[in-house]
Amino acid sequence: MLLAISAGGVVVWIVWIAAGFLCLASGLAVVSFSNPFYSALALIGNLATLAILYLLLSAEFVAAAQVLVYAGAVMVMFLFVIAYVGPRHETPWASGPSWKTLAAVLAAGAILVEIIVVIGLKAGGRLSTSPKVGSDFGTPAWIGRAFLTDHLLAFEATSIVLLVAAVGGVILGAHTRRRETETATPVGDAG
Amino acid sequence: MEGPGVVWYLGLAAFLFGTGAFGVLVRRNPLIVLLSLEIMLNGANLALIAFARHSASAAGQIFALSVMAVAAAEVCVGLGLVVAIHRRKIALDVDALSELRG
Numbered sequence: 001m002l003l004a005i006s007a008g009g010v011v012v013w014i015v016w017i018a019a020g021f022l023c024l025a026s027g028l029a030v031v032s033f034s035n036p037f038y039s040a041l042a043l044i045g046n047l048a049t050l051a052i053l054y055l056l057l058s059a060e061f062v063a064a065a066q067v068l069v070y071a072g073a074v075m076v077m078f079l080f081v082i083a084y085v086g087p088r089h090e091t092p093w094a095s096g097p098s099w100k101t102l103a104a105v106l107a108a109g110a111i112l113v114e115i116i117v118v119i120g121l122k123a124g125g126r127l128s129t130s131p132k133v134g135s136d137f138g139t140p141a142w143i144g145r146a147f148l149t150d151h152l153l154a155f156e157a158t159s160i161v162l163l164v165a166a167v168g169g170v171i172l173g174a175h176t177r178r179r180e181t182e183t184a185t186p187v188g189d190a191g
Numbered sequence: 192m193e194g195p196g197v198v199w200y201l202g203l204a205a206f207l208f209g210t211g212a213f214g215v216l217v218r219r220n221p222l223i224v225l226l227s228l229e230i231m232l233n234g235a236n237l238a239l240i241a242f243a244r245h246s247a248s249a250a251g252q253i254f255a256l257s258v259m260a261v262a263a264a265e266v267c268v269g270l271g272l273v274v275a276i277h278r279r280k281i282a283l284d285v286d287a288l289s290e291l292r293g
Binding site for chain 1: 194195196197198199200201202203205206207208209210211212213214216217218220222223225226227229230233236237240241243244245246247249250252253254255256257259260261262263264265266267268270271272273274275277283
């Protein structure tokens, strides 16, 4: 019995280390690739490894939503826009480290150190043990019950946010199209 | 809980957030700035879900799902702006888009 539990723990550790390493590596790849197409592909890998980590945290529905919504819908939109705009190579690392890069490294490092210090000093002892959770923790039925009872306001607010964003996207796209046809009309008359 | 504790997930989330913040600060292409923003949001999401597992409550996962919806809205508006900028034949460079600077 004890052997079985420790063997399961070892498997979880191996999966965690692999997923965490791939997650960090693909995150760095997103930031450092000069071609945005490759960056978007690396972000798909980042999202997939994050879904594995969510599964380890027994958040099954969030992992499924991550793959479907993020890696599916959002990234397809990204790839379409990148293909529409065209490849645009940017060489941020060609001219050596500039003062902007140094300042960005300092700022990002400061955030990182701050978070780790807060976790380590203030909350380290309290975070060492986690309670056992039931087998329905994170299932779609459990999430749905929580959404439609205790967190109904967040659910409804999310729908309004998505509606406003959809209207905003349509307006941003349609406005420029009307301008193009207005400027294009005299040319058509002359022809 | 078998395997790594919550602190490990929080450390990974902090690294992801730092990576995304670095990308937002350094890169000049607005598309890659949006991609780096996604990394920052996902770092925050990982911390939220780790805390949900730690406290065995639904609130963290609900919060993470709401963050996902807000990220979808942000991508919708952000990519709409990128397409609008591209149609007006303005260079896709966040340093060049400085007309509204005070």
